[in-house]
Amino acid sequence: MEQAAAFVALAMMIVAFVPRVPPAWPAATAGTISIAITVAHPLAGWRGDTVPWVLAEVPALLVLTLMAARRAPAPRAVASAGLAGGAVALMLVRALWPGDVTFTVVACASWSLLAVAAAGAGLYVRVLDDGRRRAVAEARRTQRLVLARDLHDFVAHDVSGMLVQAQAARLAPGAVPPQVADALRRIEEAGQRALAAMDRTVQMLHEADGVGGADGAGPDAAGPLPGVGGLAQLAGGYSPSVRVDLSVDPGLERRLSQETSATVYRVATEALTNVRRHAPEATYVAITVTRVGESVRVRVDDDGGGHSQAADRGGFGLVGLTERVEVLGGSLSAGPEPGGWRVEALVPAHPSWRLRHAGARASRPAAGRGEPA
Template identity: 35%
Template sequence: MFGRWTPQLLLLWDLIIVTVVATVAVQYRDYSAWDVVIGIAMAVALIARRHAPVRVFTVIAVLGAVQVVSASAVPAGYDVALLVAMLAVVTHSPGQRAVYLSGLVVAAGSVVASLVRIDAAWSGSVLDYPYLAEQAVILAAGGALWLIAYVLRTNRERGVVLAERAVAAERERDQLARLAAADERTFIARELHDVVAHSLAVMIAQADGARYVLDTDAERAREAMGTVAGTGREALDDMHRIVAVLRGTGGEENPEDRRRRGLGQLGTVVERARAAGLDVESRIDGDVERLSPAEELTVFRIAQESLTNALRHAGPGTRVAVGLAVESGRAVLEVRDDGTGAAPATTGGGNGLIGMRERVAVHGGELSAGPGPDGGWLVRAMIPVKEEP
């Protein structure tokens, strides 16, 4: 409740409490000067009860002890300051020990205040205790106030914990969203590179060949240009698919549809590479049905990128062997070229190799790329495959 109050309202409320306690203390001026001084001192101490609740309670408890010894009015109306200080401790004290001690001190103080009023005529029996009913009411009221304040404190602490958990959960959701977005961007970047690099490499090789034989062999030139057109259309379809994923307009398709490229399209890629001038041999051993769609896509893209690199860096006329073996617990892809072709002058940023390593790492596999033992270039990828039940 008080958490919704403005600082100005809280200050006004504190001043009202201080004024009331001080006013009550002044009413005891006919009893003794000690009553007025002690009551006003208790009132002034209450000003700091929100910022230093334990210290304020200690000061007021000490003043109460002085009251019992020196003042004439015991108990007095201004002793309500001790209850206010106790509530401040229960509500604002960071430690639990002070919360319980404050309640015990108030209870003990009320008992002492009644005992000092008993005269020698009391027999000592609890049933004959002259202030039994009064004492019971005071203890019950003080206990009820302490319990209410403790419940409010517990609810406030629980609210703080829940708020912190909500903030942490929101932060975790944001982090997961950022990770998902980063994963999606990485996937799209790899797809864009693989589609564009391979398609452009084939189109450039075919266009150069068509230009070379245009005047001497028109039929071969037409075939080359037909390959350029077909490759361009397929690349454009892939670009539309990737853009749809990027925009989130892929419709109700299965999420795996974006990975529909697989070993079924490997033959088309090999034929394109052959048409572009590479001497490609392809062999697949084992049951490829054991590969998941994501694993198929990874194998397909690595083979595609390796052929693209052979075409770009080794050049037409290069012999390339593509071999896939699906063995017990793993799939091994090897793409080896002899490096004897006439390679054109090319430059590259190495994004293809990075993309291949990222694809293999997703499946917990291994990839190596470098000079082969017999010359040329060798790309070898190993991807773990689930065992058949």
């Protein structure tokens, strides 16, 4: 029977690594069977060499205990990890029974420390996983608030232009038909209401999430992003110890939507921030912005060695930035290259509503310097 318990434990450990298998039931199954065999061992008077099978069964049960404590839902984690860990604690009964009861209890209590250590390791990793998920969600939420503010600025600019045109048409010399005058008046009133509604909505979003003012969503929270035209000032004001080469296709800014231009600037800003934070040994950064078909590509390369420290320190700037790029229907990647690091984004020059909608849906499921998604 010890052989059967060992085989079940090993089989359940393998099953627990299969994707989409609930982590609780393999640990609970192996633990229940192991405890049942341990209890039946002295009752049935079984004898035999249990040590080889214990050495095979215990590691599998410890792995199951760790996985259940880390991945199972909270109520099930207690039960499944408790069964697998309890099976480990009682394992010595098979070898020590019959014998001195006190010695058996002390031995089992000492043996249970292995299960306690496995469960503790699982809980520790669980806390780290939960913290990372919260940080990723916060980065995405913050970036969405920044995007909402930027969208307000872009739409307000266009709506204001429409209002100016409507007002100019009403004041045009000559008689204006009553129907046309009434339509222009309604257009002007609707535009004013739309601007006021956008102001209220964006303000409520920022106040509800505590984003704004000195504690805003980033260095660009005080006003709209400069866009491609602001890259020269951004590169010129960077660290004097780092040479920044900027290459932008001539006249590119005039051929981009405001959303895309602002996103290009945001990608460059985040990449330069990551160089300063995570690659202090870097001496050279190259920013290249080019038109590629109906899209624009922004690429930032540095010679910082390509070693990511953000994975250890929990950097999530690129997580939110990826959210912003995907909403526009683009893509963003970041990773090491020979001798350095590269951040590259491809964004539609004029994102359509269909692309934005598809990008938003693709980014909802949930990564390296700055942790890109």
